[in-house]
């Protein structure tokens with residue numbers, strides 16, 4: 001193996017939108033493969049579509065990769081001398097290879113106009129023939145009189161194009177169904193996408209192309225280009241499609257498709273990483289919760305499935321819950337803070353940690369916690385009526401709250417579930433759970449639906465709970481008059 005080439009993979013998104021979860025899955029498999037083989041993970045931008053490519057999308061793609069923890073070794077921001085990593089900056093490179101192909105007669109100038117091509121296409125449709133270029137300009141001896149060159153076409157041989165794909169096995173395409181496809185435009189113009197990809201993969205010394213199945217039909221074209229130039233093609237692995245629950249294409253209607261939306265919703269990058277790694281692959285045993293480091297050890301490209309992978313939001317929530325449980329309380333507090341700040345919720349560190357240690361088992365996403373936990377940090381205003389249990393009345397409620405306050409004040413030596421249970425045992429036994437726990441819940445949370453009131457009292461601690469009960473007593477007193 002001494003002379004074996006160092007493994008080099010690439011992630012080449014088009015900056016025409018925010019980073020899609022499907023693309024992140026591809027990036028992640030490339031990253032895992034590179035890391036486990038001590039290889040290089042290269043990141044470049046495929047911006048041949050000038051109209052739709054935007055710098056703001058480049059920035060958001062970079063932000064998304066950084067958030068989920070996919071660092072790269074070469075490419076954007078890590079340029080090797082003499083190499084450019086945006087296709088728009090590589091036009092001269094592509095032209096050099098286009099010239100070579102024309103000189104070798106592997107490609108030719110096509111003079112057909114749009115109208116002529118349209119007419120040919122209609123004819124083919126009528127005859128139920130494959131809609132490929134019919135070949136008017138394929139064997140021209142000299143440019144036709146009075147016509148302008150339009151595009152450069154690749155001379156596709158009438159032969160099979162075969163390759164071995166790590167995921168899909170042996171794959172065969174028929175050259176005669178591909179036809180002479182366009183690889184270039186006029187000098188100085190951006191070349192066509194397939195051409196640029198093939199050239200970049202060669203020039204950047206990519207050993208493995210790991211990408212979504214939607215690119216499978218591009219592969220024979222890219223292979224033809226590389227072979228025509230006398231270059232070896234990389235090894236390909238086409239990853240299964242990501243599907244919705246009905247096994248259709250995953251669309252924005254069923255789930256957020258941009259990675260950073262999941263950050264906004266309060267998913268941990270660890271959970272996202274773990275979940276995406278399982279979209280098309282799973283380890284040999286049944287374990288599911290893994291860190292990035294674990295996955296680097298156990299991921300196996302050769303075990304990636306062919307069948308489409310279903311994107312299941314509940315599964316992602318489960319992964320998130322599990323990863324939340326595995327964070328230290330200090331770390332969890334750090335992760336939650338930006339979500340609280342976004343909602344203008346101020347929280348002391350100690351207090352936040354105490355609440356999280358009680359609430360963490362219940363938290364699905366950090367945003368949901370921030371949405372529902374506001375009452376811990378400041379008591380919402382509520383109607384006095386809310387304090388009264390349905391089978392109780394204001395006078396009884398006042399009496400019960402007064403007694404609850406005394407019981408809580410009587411706890412000496414620290415608040416915990418056991419001490420609280422003991423302190424409230426008598427009143428609950430005498431009055432019943434509803435008439436006691438209902439007003440307590442409202443008093444300490446200001447809400448009608450909240451976590452268990454005993455948990456809230458524990459989290460708030462004695463003095464704050466008592467302060468809130470005092471507010472409830474004031475409210476109910478005013479209500480009784």
Ligand code: GLU
Pocket residue numbers: 012013014023046197210211212215
């Ligand atoms: N630019 C393509 C995309 O964003 C990547 C194609 C490839 O991996 O070859 O989908």
